[in-house]
Amino acid sequence: MLFVLSILSWLMCQVVLSPVPQNGIFQYINDHQDEYVQRLKDWVAVESDSSDPEKRDLVNHMMQLTKDFIVKLGGKVEMVELGEQEHPSGKKIILPPVILAEIGNDPNKPTVCFYGHVDVQSAKKEDGWLTEPYTVVEKDGNLYGRGTSDDKGQILALLHAVEAVNTIGIPVNVKFIIEGMEEVGSDGLDKLVEDKKDTFLSNVDYIVVTDTPWLSKKPGITYGARGNCYFILEVQGARRDLHSGGFGGTVYEAMSDLIYLLDTLVDVKGHILIPGIYDAVAPLNEKEIKLYKELEFNLKDLEADTGISKFLHDTKEELLLYRWRYPSLSIHGIEGAFSGTGTKTVIPAKVIGKFSIRQVPNMNPSVVEKQVADYLQSKFAERKSPNKINVTMVIGAKPWLADMNEPQYLAARKAVKRVFNTDADMIRAGGTIPIAKNFEEVLGKSVMLLGIGGPDDAAHGQNEKISKFNYIEGTKLYAAFLQELASI
Amino acid sequence: MLFVLSILSWLMCQVVLSPVPQNGIFQYINDHQDEYVQRLKDWVAVESDSSDPEKRDLVNHMMQLTKDFIVKLGGKVEMVELGEQEHPSGKKIILPPVILAEIGNDPNKPTVCFYGHVDVQSAKKEDGWLTEPYTVVEKDGNLYGRGTSDDKGQILALLHAVEAVNTIGIPVNVKFIIEGMEEVGSDGLDKLVEDKKDTFLSNVDYIVVTDTPWLSKKPGITYGARGNCYFILEVQGARRDLHSGGFGGTVYEAMSDLIYLLDTLVDVKGHILIPGIYDAVAPLNEKEIKLYKELEFNLKDLEADTGISKFLHDTKEELLLYRWRYPSLSIHGIEGAFSGTGTKTVIPAKVIGKFSIRQVPNMNPSVVEKQVADYLQSKFAERKSPNKINVTMVIGAKPWLADMNEPQYLAARKAVKRVFNTDADMIRAGGTIPIAKNFEEVLGKSVMLLGIGGPDDAAHGQNEKISKFNYIEGTKLYAAFLQELASI
Incomplete structure (x- = not known):
């Protein structure tokens, strides 16, 4: 060639x-x-x-x-x-x-x-x-x-x-x-x-x-572009994976703890539940709203592309505001649990949840990092599980706005x-x-x-x-x- | 050879x-x-x-x-x-x-x-x-x-x-x-x-x-031995995986729905939250309690083996009752989400939660199947997500007791x-x-x-x-x- x-x-x-x-x-x-x-x-x-x-x-x-x-x-x-x-x-x-x-x-x-x-x-x-x-x-x-x-x-x-x-x-x-x-x-x-x-x-x-x-x-x-704060939330239970026959009902399962913690992050409507997370978001002004209304964008095209019949927002301008202008939180997956096809009756010893927050001006990754860690630690303390957790922000890319x-x-x-x-x-x-x-x-x-x-x-x-x-x-x-x- | x-x-x-x-x-x-x-x-x-x-x-x-x-x-x-x-x-x-x-x-x-x-x-x-x-x-x-x-x-x-x-x-x-x-x-x-x-x-x-x-x-x-009802809980969102940059904050995420549903199954103490699940459990009698008290079993050995310092139950007989005599629910993992090491900013389109219930006499797998499906469907209806769920029991092994x-x-x-x-x-x-x-x-x-x-x-x-x-x-x-x- x-x-x-x-x-x-x-x-x-x-x-x-x-x-x-x-x-x-x-x-x-x-x-x-x-x-x-x-x-x-x-x-x-x-x-x-x-x-x-x-x-x-x-x-x-x-x-x-x-x-x-x-x-x-x-x-x-x-x-x-x-x-x-x-x-x-x-x-x-x-x-x-x-x-x-x-x-x-x-x-x-x-x-x-x-x-x-x-x-x-x-x-x-x-x-x-x-x-x-x-x-x-x-x-x-x-x-x-x-x-x-x-x-x-x-x-x-x-x-x-x-x-x-x-x-x-x-x-x-x-x-x-x-x-x-x-x-x-x-x-x-x-x-x-x-x-x-x-x-x-x-x-x-x-x-x-x-x-x-x-x-x-x-x-x-x-x-402009949103930033990204990517988090790794680790829960450690036993020293080794256990069998649900021999241990189900007798141990504090790391996976249950992780599921509980991940479920405290965001509600069904995409609203982030971490206190203070929206505090720094730049306020929206009339001029900006007008700008969004004027954009050429067809929700029907997006529906056809994704197979989604109902988005979180019903109008073009709202959808784009939430895509570009507001933070969002997505849960990407779990490392360490059973993720194959078929069945496996494991109680995983250590599981790692992965989620990220797309942030916008004027949010600051280091502030977000602290808000997330404090919130998860306090939620975990409420749960009274003897397992150990560890929260780490592995990416802290800032938003950009010209x-x-x-x-x-x-x-x-x-x-x-x-x-x-x-x-x-x-x-x-x-x-x-x-x-x-x-x-x-x-x-x-x-x-x-x-x-x-x-x-x-x-x-x-x-x-x-x-x-x-x-x-x-x-x-x-x-x-x-x-x-x-x-x-x- | x-x-x-x-x-x-x-x-x-x-x-x-x-x-x-x-x-x-x-x-x-x-x-x-x-x-x-x-x-x-x-x-x-x-x-x-x-x-x-x-x-x-x-x-x-x-x-x-x-x-x-x-x-x-x-x-x-x-x-x-x-x-x-x-x-x-x-x-x-x-x-x-x-x-x-x-x-x-x-x-x-x-x-x-x-x-x-x-x-x-x-x-x-x-x-x-x-x-x-x-x-x-x-x-x-x-x-x-x-x-x-x-x-x-x-x-x-x-x-x-x-x-x-x-x-x-x-x-x-x-x-x-x-x-x-x-x-x-x-x-x-x-x-x-x-x-x-x-x-x-x-x-x-x-x-x-x-x-x-x-x-x-x-x-x-x-x-005797416990049985096992193994469930597959599927949540379908978009037709294809999406990127959290382009879609975070605008779509009902299948993964959030699954996390929410899995979090309704069992509490931190291992108590199963599905209504009716304990109804058929054979009542415990004094003779049986005595039998458990007489068993030779050392919690310290179990601690050394697993690295667990605190079990759900503090006495030998309670721990064994919950291992053998009561049902338990374990969440094993999620298929379809990101499960590798490192980071990936995916919004998975379809995710499949895996969990199983170890059941005991006189529980019946087909009754358990209906209890689980009804409960998850009603919890999902409360959430008002437009995504689709599907609950399937793929193993229904009966308990055994001689x-x-x-x-x-x-x-x-x-x-x-x-x-x-x-x-x-x-x-x-x-x-x-x-x-x-x-x-x-x-x-x-x-x-x-x-x-x-x-x-x-x-x-x-x-x-x-x-x-x-x-x-x-x-x-x-x-x-x-x-x-x-x-x-x-």
């Missing part, structure tokens, strides 16, 4: 760039869309699955292809080596390099740094794909294939936008951080950002993450209006985006998520796709964004 | 039987103890692990050794083939034959049928054995090795007792059912008992199971008194002994468990052993039992 890919790489270098006038950039993009689709096909064909050590050469090859294309666009590229990783199998393997690149270096222009990745999740036809995952297939207006949406398609749209705008001269300084380990936790990236904050990243004014979907078919700009009136947000909103003739949906993520919070904290600069994925792209699932509309109009969106950012 | 075993088998046949007077039977046993230990060594050396298809030949060889020895004792032996089993691996393998044997056939004498087995649980040195599991090592008065207690040692003690008593003529008719699949569920045995009830088993007056431990160092006779004043019990108690100069502990099993209930139901005859294992023999664990005292005095116990049964 590598030989074939080398030929494809050579072919890509034969693209002829022709200058176009500024008002003709959208036309330029329209004229080049077949070429854009072809490049997406070439990139998707590289099976850059970062989870598989056997495919590490392909990830490296993908990094090289990306570098070559940025060089072709006139960029200056550094490939930063990150050293080794220890794979879960115990094998030590070399991490793929991270691309640090720049196009333009004018101190009088603002500098925007885009972050994205060219590695992908694993995909196999037998997982339930209708097409070969690494062969892009165009059908009913969609481009199917692993990485079309997450994130090769989004990175290519951005690079094509830079290429198009550059035909008349790029109006801002553009930097890129493009990695090959995002799908398995971005090994080494935090440290790289820290290391480069006084050099490569010192003059960056804005950070844009180009790895995110919209909420609906309407373009969305993401300005000011949507920062210049880059205004530029992005203007760009959406120009390309799609509609206002952008200002959206948040219910999950956690550690990279956004990390960029913000380390660099102290405004971070924005401007992606072009659709809400139903199945980024990590079977039959991943991006619509051709999103891919091509998304290219225009990035082009317009670069222009708007220069004039704001 | 087979060649070596054949030589051993040949050596065994060279045992010279010498007649002894009746009052000298105990002396005869004392005189032959080295030979008994040697035969145990020979039998343990055969790795008759019934769980391993690769060792099936060794199980068959063990059946053959057993047959040869019974023939040597003057027994008439039939090897009944049971056909094939489907191993969990999918492989079809031939089941070992079951030995049906008899010594004596005098219509004027009572007939006692002993049941036991000569297959063993798997054992490997690296599991934590201090000695080679299949090489009997004598140390500090114990004989260590897999099967020394469960059940080769007990079967051999019985056969040696028959041999000893037979030197002066056996006073009762003796039959044997000896199998090679007990440790993996006695495949085919129930059907065999059913098939033979009008032929081989038609004239059996008493059934004695020789595969059971004592409660303490004092000899015990087992006259009349301890039946002749075979009286004979066994007299035998204990004669050999050990103490009254027998009349004990029950907290677990389930399906074979006892099955013999009782199919044959309509009195069943008794008369074993000679010690309470700390680690029957299924590492470093299994039988004390030499139990092995040799146990041989006398069986000999005395045969004599007492004849004279009762």
